[in-house]
Structures are given as structure tokens and as C-alpha cells.
Amino acid sequence: MQPQVSDRTAADGRRTSTDRTSRTLRTRRIIRTHRTSLPGPAGGPWWRSRKAKGLGYAAPTATFVTVFFVLPLLLVGQMSLSDWPLLAGDRGINSPENYTDITDNTLFWPAIRFTLLYTVIVTVVLLGLALLLALLVQESRPGVGFFRTVYFLPGALGLASASLLFWGLYSPTTGPLSALLEGLGLVDDPVSFLGSPTSALLSTVFLIVWKFAGFYMLILLVGLQRIPHEVYEAARMDGADRWQIFRRITLPLLRPSLALTLLLCATGSLLAFDQFFILTKGGPDNSTVTIVQLIYREAFQRLDLGTAAALSIIVLAVLLLLNVLQFRGLRHADES
Amino acid sequence: MGRTAGPRGNAARLGVVTLALIAATGLATACGAGDDGGGGGGGGGGAATADGVDDGTKLTMWTRAATRPQSEALVKAYNASHKNRIELTVIPTDDYQAKVGAAAGSRDLPDLFASDVVFVPNYTSSGLFADLTERVDALPFADDLAQSHIKAGTHEGKKYVVPHTLDLSVLFYNKELYKRAKLDPEKPPATLGEWDEQARAVDALGGGVNGTFFGGNCGGCGVFTWWPSIWAAGEDVLNKDGTKADLSSDTAKKVYETYRGWVKDDIVAPGAREETGTTWTGVFPKGKTGVMPMPSTTLGLMPKDLDLGVAPIPGPDGGKSTFVGGDAIGVSATSESADQAWNFLAWSLGEKAQVDVVAAHKDVVARTDLASNKHSDADPRLVTINELVEHGRTPYALKFGQTFNDPNGPWLTLMRNAVFDDGSSLDKDNEAVTASLAD
Numbered sequence: 001m002q003p004q005v006s007d008r009t010a011a012d013g014r015r016t017s018t019d020r021t022s023r024t025l026r027t028r029r030i031i032r033t034h035r036t037s038l039p040g041p042a043g044g045p046w047w048r049s050r051k052a053k054g055l056g057y058a059a060p061t062a063t064f065v066t067v068f069f070v071l072p073l074l075l076v077g078q079m080s081l082s083d084w085p086l087l088a089g090d091r092g093i094n095s096p097e098n099y100t101d102i103t104d105n106t107l108f109w110p111a112i113r114f115t116l117l118y119t120v121i122v123t124v125v126l127l128g129l130a131l132l133l134a135l136l137v138q139e140s141r142p143g144v145g146f147f148r149t150v151y152f153l154p155g156a157l158g159l160a161s162a163s164l165l166f167w168g169l170y171s172p173t174t175g176p177l178s179a180l181l182e183g184l185g186l187v188d189d190p191v192s193f194l195g196s197p198t199s200a201l202l203s204t205v206f207l208i209v210w211k212f213a214g215f216y217m218l219i220l221l222v223g224l225q226r227i228p229h230e231v232y233e234a235a236r237m238d239g240a241d242r243w244q245i246f247r248r249i250t251l252p253l254l255r256p257s258l259a260l261t262l263l264l265c266a267t268g269s270l271l272a273f274d275q276f277f278i279l280t281k282g283g284p285d286n287s288t289v290t291i292v293q294l295i296y297r298e299a300f301q302r303l304d305l306g307t308a309a310a311l312s313i314i315v316l317a318v319l320l321l322l323n324v325l326q327f328r329g330l331r332h333a334d335e336s
Numbered sequence: 337m338g339r340t341a342g343p344r345g346n347a348a349r350l351g352v353v354t355l356a357l358i359a360a361t362g363l364a365t366a367c368g369a370g371d372d373g374g375g376g377g378g379g380g381g382g383a384a385t386a387d388g389v390d391d392g393t394k395l396t397m398w399t400r401a402a403t404r405p406q407s408e409a410l411v412k413a414y415n416a417s418h419k420n421r422i423e424l425t426v427i428p429t430d431d432y433q434a435k436v437g438a439a440a441g442s443r444d445l446p447d448l449f450a451s452d453v454v455f456v457p458n459y460t461s462s463g464l465f466a467d468l469t470e471r472v473d474a475l476p477f478a479d480d481l482a483q484s485h486i487k488a489g490t491h492e493g494k495k496y497v498v499p500h501t502l503d504l505s506v507l508f509y510n511k512e513l514y515k516r517a518k519l520d521p522e523k524p525p526a527t528l529g530e531w532d533e534q535a536r537a538v539d540a541l542g543g544g545v546n547g548t549f550f551g552g553n554c555g556g557c558g559v560f561t562w563w564p565s566i567w568a569a570g571e572d573v574l575n576k577d578g579t580k581a582d583l584s585s586d587t588a589k590k591v592y593e594t595y596r597g598w599v600k601d602d603i604v605a606p607g608a609r610e611e612t613g614t615t616w617t618g619v620f621p622k623g624k625t626g627v628m629p630m631p632s633t634t635l636g637l638m639p640k641d642l643d644l645g646v647a648p649i650p651g652p653d654g655g656k657s658t659f660v661g662g663d664a665i666g667v668s669a670t671s672e673s674a675d676q677a678w679n680f681l682a683w684s685l686g687e688k689a690q691v692d693v694v695a696a697h698k699d700v701v702a703r704t705d706l707a708s709n710k711h712s713d714a715d716p717r718l719v720t721i722n723e724l725v726e727h728g729r730t731p732y733a734l735k736f737g738q739t740f741n742d743p744n745g746p747w748l749t750l751m752r753n754a755v756f757d758d759g760s761s762l763d764k765d766n767e768a769v770t771a772s773l774a775d
Contacts, residue, residue: 088463178606281612283748
């Protein structure tokens with residue numbers, strides 16, 4: 001996480017600043033962040049001025065953001081308005097055909113429905129389990145470090161590698177999982193983990209939960225450990241039971257961490273691609289096509305960058321909207 | 337760390353989120369730059385000679401994983417006997433189209449690239465390959481090259497590719513299981529009905545033995561192994577321009593019905609329903625499958641102790657056909673070493689390479705005049721395969737990949753409805769295939 005300057009500190013900063021007449025708010029913030037390394041009040045050559053230094057500090061990030069974010073975004077925008085086959089290149093503006101064609105795609109609405117369903121399931125299961133794990137390993141006792149490590153370990157794996165691993169495990173022809181269940185007598189026939197729409201979805205959710213529960217546990221654990229012991233002690237003195245402590249103290253004080261995990265998890269799930277691309281390829285019977293897979297398919301199966309870009313722009317807009325709404329909701333909850 | 341809420345936190349995180357999104361969609365932009373990717377150009381001037389130039393140039397070449405052993409063997413033999421050096425990159429089969437498309441957009445194609453022959457028309461019409469007409473015609477054996485590949489690579493009268501590896505769909509059957517099931521191991525099925533009977537007879541052995549197998553979640557597998565049964569009856573599945581499908585004919589229905597019966601009665605090995613094509617050739621070599629269509633390129637890779645026979649894929653009432661697949665190869669339009677690249681292509685089609693490398697690995701030769709050679713004569717199965725080339729077909733369609741190979745495309749929907757469901761949506765599904773072809 002990036003260092004944050006709370007509004008309170010910002011106000012203090014302004015008050016103690018020696019020179020505050022001619023600076024924009026932005027430059028002032030930059031200067032404030034790096035105040036310790038600055039020389040005294042302005043004077044001397046221009047490149048030693050605070051303004052120049054501030055710009056200097058901001059330049060690398062600004063360049064990075066421009067080259068890797070703003071320019072590609074503009075290009076995607078242009079693409080979305082153009083007839084742009086992957087193999088032949090730009091053939092000029094055809095707006096708004098790429099956008100109007102989107103709803104003709106028979107997979108568009110099913111993909112949106114599925115992506116939302118997947119996001120809800122994953123977010124609920126994943127955060128619930130992560131919170132449970134965090135509560136389990138919250139106290140420092142002998143051996144707890146072992147469990148923390150074990151829970152976190154799958155998170156150290158790349159998502160593509162983890163997906164391939166599970167693809168191998170799930171495979172009815174080469175995988176050991178089905179044979180193992182049969183050997184234990186739990187099932188009679190080979191299990192088709194990815195064979196039906198429901199089992200494919202649940203198998204993928206299982207992979208994601210296995211992979212990310214430890215990571216979210218870690219974020220929540222940090223949040224849990226920031227809650228002062230005194231609050232718990234006071235509650236116990238007042239005769240609160242475990243459930244009351246959890247409801248009235250842990251949950252409210254954990255809210256910032258929960259908000260962060262919720263946001264990360266929802267956004268990540270809405271952009272789900274690797275796991276489905278590797279495990280199911282959108283199957284069986286197009287039941288697990290996510291919205292990003294649809295973008296990939298437009299670009300690299302149907303070789304049409306124009307419609308792929310149009311879809312990307314729409315997804316971008318929806319994601320921005322969702323995030324704004326989510327922040328609004330959380331802030332309201334915070335204030336209440 | 338302070339509290340996570342607050343206006344600046346919002347903005348920063350929104351930025352991160354947006355960046356992540358763009359990273360995902362940025363795939364699309366990474367390959368969009370550059371001017372018109374088409375056009376011939378490149379190809380290094382100089383007189384077109386039949387042999388090309390061998391002057392120690394470094395050449396790059398791409399191939400897909402499905403035909404890796406064949407490409408590797410050829411490149412190894414070429415590098416060992418020439419001054420030019422070819423650096424071969426093998427790309428996962430499923431990603432190959434995307435990789436070529438991306439490289440074409442940014443003009444980063446290698447000097448030589450092989451392609452699944454069904455995608456070649458799309459590439460030639462987009463100007464990805466350099467014109468090889470003069471060079472191909474100058475070859476003394478030009479007329480003996482596998483014509484189905486040459487035809488797929490001819491666009492507006494110009495030739496752009498030559499055959500690289502031929503991959504034919506044929507039936508593999510396990511002779512040992514045939515014996516155990518009291519079937520004659522020298523009498524493979526000659527009709528779809530016999531195939532059905534023999535698969536069921538082997539399946540009845542039980543104990544982990546299955547009658548047959550197919551990639552039921554793999555459009556490319558369906559094209560490769562099902563269509564020959566329709567062709568064997570003398571019918572075609574696409575019109576000449578590849579813009580209209582005829583996959584709901586009575587013959588096609590008979591083929592789907594047979595497969596549907598295998599699914600219903602559990603004659604297929606487990607996993608057919610979800611087989612996306614990655615492991616479908618790995619089932620037969622385990623020795624527990626009776627009879628199934630396989631790519632001829634896997635013959636040389638089968639376990640030595642597996643007693644297997646090879647037979648043509650039959651139609652409902654007999655006949656035989658095959659899908660003449662595999663890779664065709666050309667010089668990319670942007671290559672600056674076309675003469676050197678051609679040197680490899682001309683050599684790879686010569687008698688020495690075809691017999692000592694290709695045929696020696698039990699693969700199908702690219703020239704009909706070499707169909708009978710010292711290696712094939714020693715293995716009657718190779719003769720069966722080589723002779724099939726003239727009975728086989730290579731379908732032609734510009735929109736082949738997005739219609740038939742796309743895991744979310746209309747053909748896979750048709751396949752699965754026809755075989756795992758009751759097939760009642762066949763006419764509607766066929767229309768969807770046509771719509772995609774004509775897109």
C-alpha cells in the first residue's frame with residue numbers, strides 16, 4: 001500500500017510550511033511528502049527551487065503513467081472506433097459499429113451474468129474463509145507461525161501455474177484426484193470436475209479460494225493486530241461474551257481492512273481470465289465465459305481488435321463505476 | 337499506515353485498478369501498432385533460384401507444439417549439414433494463432449513460420465507470407481508436392497506456402513485388445529457400423545478397457561476426426577469458397593448418431609466430454625482403448641510394445657477418407673533473408689530430407705512420388721497412410737479458426753449438441769456455423 005497522508009496531517013503540514021503563498025495544492029503535497037530532504041526557503045538557481053525539485057520527483061511516475069497507461073488507453077479508444085483486424089491493421093474509422101455490434105454477440109449477456117455470479121460467489125466464500133483463518137492464527141502461540149506460513153503458501157504461486165496444476169489434478173484422463181476418490185471408495189465412477197457447468201464453476205472457485213485465502217488472511221491479520229488490546233480488555237471487564245466482542249469490536253475496527261480486501265477481491269474476480277482460460281476455456285458449452293475472455297476471443301480468435309477494444313472500454317467504464325459506488329458505500333458505512 | 341479511506345486513497349486505488357485493467361486489455365494494443373500489416377514487400381530481392389542461398393545466415397522459425405517432433409528433426413538435420421542456422425521456437429498449439437496475429441501486427445514475424453494448414457488461407461489473404469510462386473515452380477518435383485497444401489496456400493493465383501508436415505487422421509486399433517475380444521486383428525472396420533460393433537466388443541472386456549475415445553470439447557478434433565466419415569460417403573461439408581456449411585446432412589447425422597450411441601452406452605473412455613484437445617492423443621498409447629481416430633504424426637511416438645494397426649476412417653456405408661492436415665510453411669513477408677529461408681524449404685522437400693528424416697520418423701512424406709520408399713516398404717502401416725493422401729481433403733475457409741477451432745465458436749456447440757445432447761438443434765447450429773463462415 002502507498003503511504004497515505006490523512007487530512008489531519010495535511011492541515012498540520014500547511015500550518016508549519018514557511019512559504020505557502022504561490023504554490024498549487026499539488027506541488028505543496030509533493031513538497032510535503034519530501035519535506036525532510038528540501039533545503040531552506042526558496043532562493044538560488046531555478047533548478048534548486050522547490051517547484052523544480054517537485055516536478056523532478058514527479059517526472060518518473062508521470063512518464064510511466066503516460067507511456068503505459070494514458071497512451072495505451074487513447075490507442076484503445078481509437079481502436080474501438082475503427083475497423084481494425086488483427087492481421088491487416090487499421091482500416092479507418094467505422095464508429096459506432098464496434099459498439100453496436102457488441103449486443104449482437106450471443107455470448108455477451110451470458111458472459112456478464114456469469115462474471116457477476118462468479119464474483120459474488122468468490123468474494124463471499126473467499127473473504128469468509130480468509131477472516132476465519134485470520135481469527136484462527138491471530139494470537140501468537142507456539143506453532144502458529146507454521147500455520148500462517150502454510151495458509152499463505154499457495155499465494156506465492158503464480159495464478160497460471162496454479163491453474164495448470166489444478167488442471168492436471170482435475171483431469172479425468174491423467175489426473176490423480178478422481179482416481180484417489182475412487183480408491184477411497186467415496187465415488188463409484190470417475191469424477192468429472194470440469195465436465196458440467198456447475199462442477200466447472202465450483203472447481204474453479206475451489207482453486208481460487210485455495211490460492212488466495214492465505215493472501216487475504218494476511219491483510220485481515222494485519223488489521224486484526226492493529227486493534228488495541230485495551231479495547232478487548234475493557235469489553236471483557238464489561239462482561240461481553242466472545243460473539244459480542246466479535247460483533248461490536250472486531251468487525252467495526254476491522255472495517256478498513258475488510259473494505260480493502262472486498263475491493264481487491266471484487267475487482268480481481270470481475271477481471272477473471274487466467275483460471276478459466278486454462279481450466280475450462282469457457283466450457284463446457286460456453287457456460288464459463290467471463291467478460292475478459294470475451295475480449296480475448298474477439299481479439300485473438302476472431303482477430304478483430306476493434307470490437308475487442310470497444311468491449312474493453314465498456315468494461316473499464318463499468319469497473320470505474322462499480323469502484324466509485326463501492327467507495328461511496330463504504331464511506332457511508334464508515335461515517336454511520 | 338493510516339486509514340485506507342479518504343479521497344486520495346480512492347484516486348490512487350482507482351488508478352491501480354485501471355492500470356490492472358489496461359494491463360489485461362493492453363494485450364490488444366501491444367500488437368496493434370505499426371502501419372498496414374499487409375502488403376507483400378520484403379523478401380530480399382535477388383534472382384529466385386531453386387536452391388536459395390546458404391551463406392551462414394541466422395534464421396528464425398516458428399512452429400506449433402502439435403508438430404514439434406517433425407519440425408525439430410528437419411531443423412536439426414538442416415543445421416547439421418548447412419552453413420545457415422535455424423533457430424526454432426515451438427509455441428503451444430492453442431496460442432499459435434494469437435501469437436502469429438500479434439507478431440504480424442507489430443511486424444515481428446520470424447523468417448519462416450509454419451501454420452496449421454487450415455489457417456493458411458486467412459494468412460495468405462492478409463499478406464503475411466512472401467510470394468513463392470517462381471521458386472516453387474522452379475522445383476523439379478513441383479507437381480509431386482501434396483496438392484491439398486499447395487491449394488490451401490494459393491491466393492489469387494500466387495503460391496505462398498509449401499507442405500511442411502503432413503498429419504492425416506487415421507484409425508488406430510489395438511490388436512492385442514482385438515484378440516482378447518475375439519475380433520480378427522487383421523480386419524479393422526470398413527464401415528461406421530463395423531467400427532461401432534468392434535468398439536463395443538472391445539468395451540465389453542471391462543476392467544478399465546474402453547471401446548473408443550474422442551475429444552468432445554475440442555472443435556479441431558471434431559473437424560479432424562469426424563469429417564472424414566462424411567467425406568468417405570462422397571459428400572462435402574463446406575462449399576467451395578468456405579462460406580457455407582452443410583453439417584446437418586443425413587450422412588452427417590448418421591455420424592453424430594454413432595458417436596452419441598458411444599456416449600450413451602459409455603463405450604468411450606472417461607474424459608471425452610471435457611477433453612479440450614490437450615491430452616486426446618494420450619489416451620490410446622495407454623493400451624486400454626480399442627479403436628479410435630488418431631493423427632498419423634503420433635505413429636512414430638507410440639510405445640514400442642503396443643501392437644497397433646492402422647486403418648482409414650470409414651463412412652456410414654464404407655468408403656475411406658482422411659483430413660489432410662498438418663503444417664504448411666512459408667517465408668514471412670517481412671523477412672530480410674528470403675533466399676536463405678528458401679534454401680531450407682527447398683532442402684526440406686528434397687529426396688534426402690523427405691526419406692531420411694521424414695519417412696524415417698514414420699511420418700507422411702510431402703511428395704507423392706516418394707510415397708513408397710525404403711522406410712514405408714518396411715512398415716505396411718505407413719503405406720496405408722501414404723496412400724490415403726489422395727483420398728483425403730483439406731477444407732478451405734477464410735474464417736476457419738474462429739468458426740471451427742474457437743472453443744467458444746459455433747462448431748463446438750454443434751458438436752456437443754449433436755453428441756452429448758439429442759441433436760435436435762442441428763439445423764439451427766448449422767446455420768450458426770454458416771453465419772460465422774460468412775461473417
